[in-house]
Amino acid sequence: MTTIKAIEANLLTKRFGSFTAVDAITFDVQQGEIFGFLGANGAGKTTAIKMLIGLSRPTDGQAKVAGFDVYRQTEQIKNHIGYMSQRFSLYEDLTVKQNIRFYGGIYGLSRREIKTKTEEIVSNLELRDYSNKVVGALPLGWKQRLAFAVAGVHDPKIIFLDEPTGGVDPATRRQFWEMIYAAANQGVTIFVTTHYMDEAEYCDRISIMVDGKIEALDSPRNLKIQFEAKSMDDVFIKLARA
Amino acid sequence: MMLRTFIAFVKKETFHILRDPRTLFILFGMPIALVFIFGYTITNEFTGASISVVDQSKDKLSQALIDHLVASGHFELINVSDDIVSLENDFKAGVVKMGVVISPLFEQHFYRDKKATVQIIADATEPNYAATLTNYATRMINAFQNTKSEISSIPYQLDIESRMYYNPKLIGAYNFVPGVVALILMLICAMMTSLTIAKEKEMGTMDLLLVSPLHPLLIILGKVTPYVILSFINAIIVLGIGYFVFTVPIKGSLVLLLLLVLLYLMVALALGILISTKANSQQTAMMSSLFILLLPTMLLSGFIFPIASMPVILQYISKIIPAKYFIIIEKAIMLKGASLDSVINPVIVLGIMLVILLAAALKNFKVIYK
Incomplete structure (x- = not known):
């Protein structure tokens, strides 16, 4: 039985003039996997994500997302992915319900589907008392969880998360990760960038990017053995010094 | 969809x-x-614009001209004097925007010499308004001349009739x-x-x-x-x-x-x-x-x-x-x-x-x- 890989990248490259932001990265992500994409700020994580979700055209190399080519089939890719950016990307001046309805609407969900989805999200997140409040009034952790739920409103196969947990405390991050696990258990592939090393431990496999190149790729456990490190922090520091 | x-x-x-x-x-x-x-x-319209008159002639015709200007309703007479200095003071005080100076022996010059002088002086610190006022005063003085000169006879005369199309007022x-x-x-x-x-x-x-x-x-x-x-x-x-x-x-x-x-x-x-x-x-x-x-x-x-x-x-x-x-x-x-x-x-x-x-x-x- 051959399964289609969720993401396949082969020597994927992005150059801006003479600067190479992403330098021939090769990796693949299995379906239902939580794949961590680590790297320091400016290592090229966001650029790599943008190529995969069709916001940026690669300079060189190949990649397929959900089985579709990133050069020619961006429209199909977009139908099968969800995306949550660093800035959570909700409309702060709209209510919780209006946000869900809008994102459901732009993915072409029917009125009935939107209604069930809204119910589902509001009750899962225990936002019932706040569903008619504007998003700007919610605490940051809630906004992030809502943004994640909204990114999955159209039941995508893959959800891309670009530093989803910036600026919140570890307890709130933990809650957020519970949502990620729940989604992954239902078969959704999660592609997440982060620079929190404690989060890296939650991933099935991680890749570590340094200066546009992938320098390490394995499960957290194997990486710790490979680098003779006690924690992911140590792995990262050893890599960065090398 | x-x-x-x-x-x-x-x-x-x-x-x-x-x-x-x-x-x-x-x-x-x-x-x-x-x-x-x-x-x-x-707005370019105006009513009751304040004017001063310097009447150096003080005869019947000069008085008639002043009455003609005021009767239109467009001008309001603030001050009549015979001294140009008083007009300048009015300008400086900002009470008037235009002055009309009627030269001495106005009536005599008009009927006998067929040539009399009226000077219009405007405060051009507001150029558009000054132009509008002088324009209007000129038209009124011309009209005045025409009515008066019917009695005397100017041999040839160009009768200019202007109409403001599409926006007559x-x-x-x-x-x-x-x-x-x-x-x-x-x-x-x-x-x-x-x-x-x-x-x-x-x-x-x-x-x-x-x-x-x-x-x-x-x-x-x-x-x-x-x-x-x-x-x-x-x-x-x-x-x-x-x-x-x-x-x-x-x-x-x-x-x-x-x-x-x-x-x-x-x-x-x-x-x-x-x-x-x-x-x-x-x-x-x-x-x-x-x-x-x-x-x-x-x-x-x-x-x-x-x-x-x-x-x-x-x-x-x-x-x-x-x-x-x-x-x-x-x-x-x-x-x-x-x-x-x-x-x-x-x-x-x-x-x-x-x-x-x-x-x-x-x-x-x-x-x-x-």
């Missing part, structure tokens, strides 16, 4: 507008305020209502569009829209549609105020006028989209809108200052101001009752502008997209 996403978009944008009272105020308060401000301040509103419509549509449509798109970029929500399967064209269309509708309603409100409050006629076809309002709206929208593709923050979008749209539309469209009296270089620049053509169209249809045939040239120019701006806007929008 297309229609559904489109409706979701329009709804969302409407929520944004309704949520923010400031936007609503700008959208509806500003146009109405502008019409009334322009309506009651920018020289009502200022005939000029400014079309101007305000052009200004407001440009501002609201273009500025609001550029602001709303820049806001999505600033908040990071634009990325989400671009990651969705929506075609970029649909994103733009969904975002601007509510503003097109609002601007169109605004145009109707302003034209309505013009018609009912300031009695500006709409002699031509209302349908044609509204269709061309739509054409102009599209041009404004395309400009707004173009600005927003360049501006990444709301502040930049706002500032560039003001500089690119507000000032040229006010100053170079012929709305406030006649294009014919501008320096040549500004006359050339005015040729690329969409409002200039729209004002020509509006005036032709509203005041002259023109049909499409008569305004086809400015309509074609606007059409070409629309195509160029739209092409540029879409090209730039794709650049962010890829």
Whole structure:
């Protein structure tokens, strides 16, 4: 039985003039996997994500997302992915319900589907008392969880998360990760960038990017053995010094 | 699917507008305020302008001339003296804007020598007003001369009769209502569009829209549609105020006028989209809108200052101001009752502008997209 890989990248490259932001990265992500994409700020994580979700055209190399080519089939890719950016990307001046309805609407969900989805999200997140409040009034952790739920409103196969947990405390991050696990258990592939090393431990496999190149790729456990490190922090520091 | 996403978009944008009272105020308060401000301040009409007369003659004819000026109701006599110094003092004190000096032995010169002198002196610190006043006074003095000279006989005489076509009473509103419509549509449509798109970029929500399967064209269309509708309603409100409050006629076809309002709206929208593709923050979008749209539309469209009296270089620049053509169209249809045939040239120019701006806007929008 051959399964289609969720993401396949082969020597994927992005150059801006003479600067190479992403330098021939090769990796693949299995379906239902939580794949961590680590790297320091400016290592090229966001650029790599943008190529995969069709916001940026690669300079060189190949990649397929959900089985579709990133050069020619961006429209199909977009139908099968969800995306949550660093800035959570909700409309702060709209209510919780209006946000869900809008994102459901732009993915072409029917009125009935939107209604069930809204119910589902509001009750899962225990936002019932706040569903008619504007998003700007919610605490940051809630906004992030809502943004994640909204990114999955159209039941995508893959959800891309670009530093989803910036600026919140570890307890709130933990809650957020519970949502990620729940989604992954239902078969959704999660592609997440982060620079929190404690989060890296939650991933099935991680890749570590340094200066546009992938320098390490394995499960957290194997990486710790490979680098003779006690924690992911140590792995990262050893890599960065090398 | 297309229609559904489109409706979701329009709804969302409407929520944004309704949520923010400031936007609503700008959208509806500003146009109405502008019409009334322009309506009651920018005007070439005058009644009861204060004047002083220096009567160095003090005979029957000079008195008759003074009575003639005052009787019109346009001038209010503040001061009569026989000394020019007193007029200068009136000017300095700011109590009068114009003085009439009647030379000594006025009646005698007029009848016997057939040549008498009247001097009009105006305070030209406000040049437009001074020109209007002297113009009017000259016409009145000419009329006075004609009635008096029937008795004496000037052998040959050119009888100049001027008629002010399309606006016989020289009502200022005939000029400014079309101007305000052009200004407001440009501002609201273009500025609001550029602001709303820049806001999505600033908040990071634009990325989400671009990651969705929506075609970029649909994103733009969904975002601007509510503003097109609002601007169109605004145009109707302003034209309505013009018609009912300031009695500006709409002699031509209302349908044609509204269709061309739509054409102009599209041009404004395309400009707004173009600005927003360049501006990444709301502040930049706002500032560039003001500089690119507000000032040229006010100053170079012929709305406030006649294009014919501008320096040549500004006359050339005015040729690329969409409002200039729209004002020509509006005036032709509203005041002259023109049909499409008569305004086809400015309509074609606007059409070409629309195509160029739209092409540029879409090209730039794709650049962010890829």
